[in-house]
Amino acid sequence: MSEEKFSLYNYHKTFDKDILISFKGPFDKHILSIIGNYIEVILGRNPKAGKKIFKIFIELAQNIAYYSAEGITNVNSDAGIGTLVIGEFDNHYSFVAGNVVKASDIVHIIEKSEIINSLDREGLRQYKREQRNMPQGEKGSAHIGLIQVALTAASPLDIEVTPINEEYSFFTISVNVEK
Amino acid sequence: MENLEIKGSRDVYFIPSVDFNVENGICVLGGESYLEETVKFYMPLYEWLKKYTSEVKRPVEFNFKLTYFNTSSSRCILDILNILKDFEENGGDVKVNWYYDSEDTDMEEEVEDYMIESELKINLIPT
Numbered sequence: 001m002s003e004e005k006f007s008l009y010n011y012h013k014t015f016d017k018d019i020l021i022s023f024k025g026p027f028d029k030h031i032l033s034i035i036g037n038y039i040e041v042i043l044g045r046n047p048k049a050g051k052k053i054f055k056i057f058i059e060l061a062q063n064i065a066y067y068s069a070e071g072i073t074n075v076n077s078d079a080g081i082g083t084l085v086i087g088e089f090d091n092h093y094s095f096v097a098g099n100v101v102k103a104s105d106i107v108h109i110i111e112k113s114e115i116i117n118s119l120d121r122e123g124l125r126q127y128k129r130e131q132r133n134m135p136q137g138e139k140g141s142a143h144i145g146l147i148q149v150a151l152t153a154a155s156p157l158d159i160e161v162t163p164i165n166e167e168y169s170f171f172t173i174s175v176n177v178e179k
Numbered sequence: 180m181e182n183l184e185i186k187g188s189r190d191v192y193f194i195p196s197v198d199f200n201v202e203n204g205i206c207v208l209g210g211e212s213y214l215e216e217t218v219k220f221y222m223p224l225y226e227w228l229k230k231y232t233s234e235v236k237r238p239v240e241f242n243f244k245l246t247y248f249n250t251s252s253s254r255c256i257l258d259i260l261n262i263l264k265d266f267e268e269n270g271g272d273v274k275v276n277w278y279y280d281s282e283d284t285d286m287e288e289e290v291e292d293y294m295i296e297s298e299l300k301i302n303l304i305p306t
Binding site: 029030032033048051052054055058059062125128129132133144145148151152 | 190191192213215247249250251253254257282283285288292295296
């Protein structure tokens with residue numbers, strides 16, 4: 001944190017009233033469990049969208065947990081730090097997740113996202129099948145998390161990369177789910 | 180060889196329920212699959228199926244009753260289907276049923292994709 005005094009009010013007012021959940025911190029398994037349960041409870045009134053939000057949450061949260069370049073090593077090795085905001089609007093839910101990534105990894109993520117956004121649903125399904133047939137990735141990753149997010153949301157991925165310095169960037173992914 | 184039974188549970192992670200029966204060859208994988216160490220969990224399932232299909236060799240009826248699985252689990256499910264496909268190609272009798280909520284179109288697509296990938300016929304059974 002910078003020397004300037006942290007204003008919780010400034011942080012609070014950054015979010016509008018449509019926010020269902022906002023979280024910044026280590027994405028450890030307990031946090032995932034608590035937020036996952038919360039999503040199921042509050043979206044129980046709309047089970048179809050609720051299930052989609054839950055599925056997207058797990059994939060994006062696990063990405064942060066495993067691949068964030070920021071982590072709390074003394075607590076849990078699989079607890080990368082990231083930020084997550086879920087909002088509810090008249091016709092859709094919005095999902096925004098972000099974390100710090102090494103600049104050297106960002107090209108691969110952007111390329112993959114561009115492929116995903118260039119494909120229609122049938123193309124995406126084929127891409128998923130091809131990727132699922134590749135050898136298992138690190139930590140059991142099936143290389144298909146982002147593809148599954150796009151399929152589940154049935155909408156494109158909005159990717160934003162904010163360079164922090166030469167070594168690191170902040171990666172943001174936003175996706176909407178219709179109600 | 181013995182039956183393989185794992186009680187499903189839902190805590191910090193979601194452990195699917197497993198009920199593989201040696202006597203009648205009926206196998207059930209149900210519930211939700213989201214695990215800390217996915218491959219480690221599925222390894223005994225692969226081993227059981229490989230042993231059954233190479234030693235017992237009686238017909239297998241595999242019933243999927245999963246309502247949720249994350250993408251790591253989805254890869255392991257494909258591995259199960261590939262083992263069953265190998266058995267079928269070697270003359271084994273295989274029947275695969277997939278029970279799903281009729282309103283869950285995402286699951287229906289998922290099973291269609293598994294059919295294409297594994298080249299195994301899967302009976303989609305809406306519930």
